[in-house]
Amino acid sequence: MPKITLKKIKPVDKNYFAKWWRDKTLLKLTSGILKPISDKKITKYFLAILQSKNDYHFLICADKKIIGHISLVKRKDNWHETQIIIGEKKYWNNGYGAKAIKILINKAKRLNISKIFLEVRPTNLRAIKAYEKCGFIKSGVKKYPKNKFLPEVLRMKLNNTLLKTK
Ligand SMILES: CC(C)(COP(=O)(O)OP(=O)(O)OC[C@H]1O[C@@H](n2cnc3c(N)ncnc32)[C@H](O)[C@@H]1OP(=O)(O)O)[C@@H](O)C(=O)NCCC(=O)NCCS
Numbered sequence: 494m495p496k497i498t499l500k501k502i503k504p505v506d507k508n509y510f511a512k513w514w515r516d517k518t519l520l521k522l523t524s525g526i527l528k529p530i531s532d533k534k535i536t537k538y539f540l541a542i543l544q545s546k547n548d549y550h551f552l553i554c555a556d557k558k559i560i561g562h563i564s565l566v567k568r569k570d571n572w573h574e575t576q577i578i579i580g581e582k583k584y585w586n587n588g589y590g591a592k593a594i595k596i597l598i599n600k601a602k603r604l605n606i607s608k609i610f611l612e613v614r615p616t617n618l619r620a621i622k623a624y625e626k627c628g629f630i631k632s633g634v635k636k637y638p639k640n641k642f643l644p645e646v647l648r649m650k651l652n653n654t655l656l657k658t659k
Contacts, residue, residue, distance in 0.1 A: 497592040499551035499563065499600070502543060506552060509559055510542075511535045513580030522617050523578065525642030549600070553579065553593045560584045563593050565601060565609070572608045573601065577620075586619065594627040598655060607656050612646040621647065628652045 513519055514535060520527050542550045542564075553561035561579035568574050575597060579590050601609060611629065613620050621631075629649040636645045 495555040497589050498554045499596050500554050502550055507539045510539050563597055573606050575611050590623045591626045609651040611649050615647045624649050628655045
């Protein structure tokens with residue numbers, strides 16, 4: 494098994510994001526918005542990631558190969574939301590996603606982050622399974638009736654005993 498690590502994102506990494514944000518298979522599992530995204534928007538969203546002050550964004554690496562993106566974004570009431578994409582699809586189903594999430598949880602612990610949740614498409618069984626392996630528990634369904642691409646999501650919360658330091 495390759496060594497999974499989380500690495501700081503640099504300006505030269507933009508093309509990975511451009512590729513992943515245009516991959517229809519990935520889009521169907523995430524936002525559901527298949528309309529092609531312009532270069533301008535890619536630059537805008539990538540710069541927002543690079544420059545964000547309150548949030549944490551990392552590349553996921555398998556040995557030296559860059560395979561994905563994982564983040565922890567500050568939300569209200571001391572909650573943080575995590576999102577993950579293994580953009581290189583041949584790396585799916587090998588435990589790398591779960592490993593990356595566990596590394597992120599350890600980082601969160603050191604940062605004194607005490608509450609983590611996520612939202613996932615209810616049909617994305619692979620993702621739900623990976624999250625459960627890391628200690629996330631289903632906490633309910635949230636409806637977004639105005640979002641025709643993703644009208645409802647499953648919310649999952651990290652069992653917070655996993656975030657307590659001994
Ligand atoms: C979701 C994602 C991060 C998970 O990472 P991963 O490395 O593929 O996942 P893991 O191998 O750690 O775990 C997946 C588990 O789901 C299981 N699984 C795969 N397909 C499944 C299915 N259709 N139904 C149920 N379980 C399934 C796998 O067997 C594995 O469980 P196991 O370890 O007990 O065998 C990755 O697949 C990905 O980026 N997918 C595309 C983007 C995406 O969906 N992101 C999440 C948006 S919320």
